[in-house]
Amino acid sequence: MAGSLKAPSPPRWLLAELTYACPLQCPYCSNPLDYANFTNELNTDEWKRVLKQSRKMGAVQLGFSGGEPLVRKDLTELVSYSHDLGYYINLITSGYNMDEAKIIELKEAGLDHIQISLQASSKELNDYIAGTESFEHKKVVAKLIKKHDYPMVLCVVLHRENIHQMKDILEMAIELDADFVELANTQYYGWAHHNRDQLMPTQEQLQEAEAIAKEYQESQAGKMKIYYVIPDYFENRPKACMNGWGTTFLTIAPDGLALPCHSARQLPNFECPSVRDNSISEIWNESTAFNYFRGDDWMKEPCRSCPEKDKDFGGCHCQAFLLTGDATNADPVCDLSPLHHLVTDAIEQAAMTAAEKPLVFRNSKNSKVF
Amino acid sequence: MSIQATSVPQLSPTYRLQWEEAQNMFVLLYPEGLIELNQSSAEILQVCDGKNNVTDIVSALEKKFDTTGLENDINNFLNTALGNGWITQSA
Ligand code: SF4
Ligand code: SF4
Numbered sequence: 447m448a449g450s451l452k453a454p455s456p457p458r459w460l461l462a463e464l465t466y467a468c469p470l471q472c473p474y475c476s477n478p479l480d481y482a483n484f485t486n487e488l489n490t491d492e493w494k495r496v497l498k499q500s501r502k503m504g505a506v507q508l509g510f511s512g513g514e515p516l517v518r519k520d521l522t523e524l525v526s527y528s529h530d531l532g533y534y535i536n537l538i539t540s541g542y543n544m545d546e547a548k549i550i551e552l553k554e555a556g557l558d559h560i561q562i563s564l565q566a567s568s569k570e571l572n573d574y575i576a577g578t579e580s581f582e583h584k585k586v587v588a589k590l591i592k593k594h595d596y597p598m599v600l601c602v603v604l605h606r607e608n609i610h611q612m613k614d615i616l617e618m619a620i621e622l623d624a625d626f627v628e629l630a631n632t633q634y635y636g637w638a639h640h641n642r643d644q645l646m647p648t649q650e651q652l653q654e655a656e657a658i659a660k661e662y663q664e665s666q667a668g669k670m671k672i673y674y675v676i677p678d679y680f681e682n683r684p685k686a687c688m689n690g691w692g693t694t695f696l697t698i699a700p701d702g703l704a705l706p707c708h709s710a711r712q713l714p715n716f717e718c719p720s721v722r723d724n725s726i727s728e729i730w731n732e733s734t735a736f737n738y739f740r741g742d743d744w745m746k747e748p749c750r751s752c753p754e755k756d757k758d759f760g761g762c763h764c765q766a767f768l769l770t771g772d773a774t775n776a777d778p779v780c781d782l783s784p785l786h787h788l789v790t791d792a793i794e795q796a797a798m799t800a801a802e803k804p805l806v807f808r809n810s811k812n813s814k815v816f
Numbered sequence: 817m818s819i820q821a822t823s824v825p826q827l828s829p830t831y832r833l834q835w836e837e838a839q840n841m842f843v844l845l846y847p848e849g850l851i852e853l854n855q856s857s858a859e860i861l862q863v864c865d866g867k868n869n870v871t872d873i874v875s876a877l878e879k880k881f882d883t884t885g886l887e888n889d890i891n892n893f894l895n896t897a898l899g900n901g902w903i904t905q906s907a
Contacts, residue, residue: 507849534846534850
């Protein structure tokens with residue numbers, strides 16, 4: 447067992463990815479490229495066991511996501527069960543297929559908050575990126591969410607194709623009366639990594655977007671909270687991934703695999719354990735996967751002797767793997783990494799080739815190729 | 817915007833204050849967020865019930881902990897809480 451011998455802190459966040467099924471086809475989706483292979487979804491009772499065991503260990507924030515969680519017929523039943531356990535329940539949805547009856551039903555079951563995503567501020571671009579006509583419907587749903595008194599987070603994933611709409615997106619958020627707005631640039635995992643050249647914004651686009659975000663953060667202070675996140679490729683220090691591996695977050699994939707981070711499935715260093723074979727406490731406390739990057743015994747240089755290692759824990763291990771082929775390397779976003787050029791090269795390459803390549807949309811047909 | 821002695825603070829409707837047995841502490845829950853509270857912050861938020869004004873809150877807590885001179889700390893915390901949107905105030 448790698449990592450420190452100290453008992454790990456308990457999980458506080460449980461992300462329940464109920465299904466990989468989704469009516470939309472966002473080319474930046476963070477689901478695995480080969481998601482179509484994982485069809486053996488957990489059933490209602492299996493989810494209930496996960497929810498109960500995780501709550502007992504300390505998880506209190508719960509996100510139902512996917513794919514599109516509304517696809518699951520038992521969503522309301524799971525919300526109600528989680529509410530009785532004392533979770534704060536977040537629904538992370540595209541809003542597609544949502545209607546007023548469902549919004550009321552979920553509220554009565556104890557749902558605390560809804561995060562709805564839009565793909566752009568115009569119908570044309572939204573429907574193109576989503577790969578599905580959905581813009582008008584999403585806006586109606588957003589209004590119904592507020593009508594029924596939920597706090598609402600409006601999420602728009604930013605990239606080269608829509609970042610110029612920043613101002614319109616924020617105006618739309620005001621019109622829809624969002625409480626929080628999440629304007630996160632695409633992070634390059636899953637489908638987004640595959641489409642990286644086409645999605646990567648330019649430096650100029652980012653500067654402009656950042657200035658607009660700042661302006662609105664000031665003018666909306668006290669009314670609407672705006673989170674703006676730049677792609678970490680443009681930073682010179684990595685993010686403290688998952689607040690530290692195996693310290694806070696527990697993700698359960700649709701097929702029951704327990705993941706320390708939503709992209710951990712692809713890491714070759716270990717097998718992620720399944721909730722079908724193990725209890726949550728065995729998984730959290732004893733599994734190789736969850737212990738692998740705990741503490742700093744696993745670190746190599748330059749992280750090992752770096753004074754900042756307690757701040758970012760060497761960055762994101764999945765990103766280190768995707769870019770360098772070795773998850774125990776420093777996240778190459780860090781400019782102290784000898785492989786940092788992989789990141790700057792990627793930005794340059796995107797600037798040169800983006801126009802020549804078509805976006806690959808996330809759907810079952812494309813997924814079966816991987 | 818800062819807190820006045822006569823204003824009545826109340827937990828914002830988007831936030832939920834909850835005791836967590838597993839961690840032995842109060843936490844503040846909101847959309848996709850979780851704040852772990854130390855004991856004094858939790859004590860103050862528990863009496864932000866929309867009825868007590870700041871003066872009442874100070875005297876209630878001084879009485880509860882059999883001490884004096886809490887006013888500054890409580891004001892500072894309430895101002896932070898207001899700035900973060902955890903509480904709202906009415907006159
Ligand atoms: S990012 Fe888009 S395609 Fe992926 S799960 Fe969310 S809505 Fe569906
Ligand atoms: S060298 Fe490693 S620990 Fe130091 S800042 Fe870079 S990624 Fe973080």
